[in-house]
Amino acid sequence: MIEGENKMETLLRRVGDQSRYQIILFIIFGLKWAISGMVLFSLNFFYIVPDFVCQDGDPIPAGKTCEDYVCSIDDPDFWLSRLQKPIPASIALDYGEVMLCGNDWMSSLLQSVSYGGSLVGFLVMSHVADNIGRKLSEKISWGLNILGCFLLLLSGTS
Numbered sequence: 001m002i003e004g005e006n007k008m009e010t011l012l013r014r015v016g017d018q019s020r021y022q023i024i025l026f027i028i029f030g031l032k033w034a035i036s037g038m039v040l041f042s043l044n045f046f047y048i049v050p051d052f053v054c055q056d057g058d059p060i061p062a063g064k065t066c067e068d069y070v071c072s073i074d075d076p077d078f079w080l081s082r083l084q085k086p087i088p089a090s091i092a093l094d095y096g097e098v099m100l101c102g103n104d105w106m107s108s109l110l111q112s113v114s115y116g117g118s119l120v121g122f123l124v125m126s127h128v129a130d131n132i133g134r135k136l137s138e139k140i141s142w143g144l145n146i147l148g149c150f151l152l153l154l155s156g157t158s
Contacts, residue, residue, distance in 0.1 A: 035145070036118075043114050047107040048090040049100065050083045058082075071101030 054066035061069070070082045079100060080093075093100070121141070129137035 032142070040114055040118060043111045046090065047110055049104050049107050050090065050093075052079075052082045053084050054082060067101065 052067045052070045070079055125137050125141055
């Protein structure tokens with residue numbers, strides 16, 4: 001071992017910095033972070049809550065907004081006719097009145113849960129990696145990711 005060099009640098013020099021091992025690790029971890037990024041940021045697009053646009057002939061009561069008027073009518077087809085065009089592909093539309101009419105906070109909460117889970121996961125898994133081992137923490141992390149993907153796959157919408 002050369003003086004001033006730590007064990008990791010010695011190992012890297014021994015296996016080579018562009019060896020097959022390094023390339024495989026780069027691909028594995030690159031795919032993991034690409035998938036994680038897509039999962040985290042996709043919720044921002046899945047839960048878009050579109051605005052309502054009223055027409056000139058709509059009898060909107062004084063002091064009420066277009067959204068108040070549209071949500072007071074119990075007809076999902078009427079709601080869809082008053083959504084901004086083009087209507088975005090959004091999971092929020094699958095839940096109708098629950099997500100559309102005055103409950104924008106639900107969409108924000110569903111988007112935030114993912115980031116909160118990531119924060120907790122980063123804190124917990126770093127502790128597991130330091131105290132139990134990085135290999136086991138990666139297996140647990142991948143296992144939880146795969147379990148979450150299967151649960152999402154099996155959950156249906158109406």
